[in-house]
Amino acid sequence: MNKTIITVVGKDTVGIIAKVCTYLAENNVNILDISQTIVQKYFNMMMIVDISQTTKAFEKMVDELTEIGTSLGVQIKCQREEIFDKMHRI
Secondary structure, three states, X not given: XXXXXXXXXXXXXXXXXXXXXXXXXXXXXXXXXXXXXXXXXXXXXXXXXXXXXOOOXXXXXXXXXXXXXXXXXXXXXXXXXXXXHHHOOO
């Protein structure tokens, strides 16, 4: 399994989850876990996904998700699980 952490943060608007999830499904990326909250009109979502079945290069996927985020007015970040773990180790 090749896990990636995807975070989405910004002002809440219609269609954020739909656009991100549609993109992932179209690229054969499996959502393993998802958490989403809205606090005073601010949207925050964290996903753990498995990218082992996608044929798209990781860097290309990151660029395309960044573009989707820009079009929605939110920030989308992707990190490989091993890098995320190392960055957040105490």
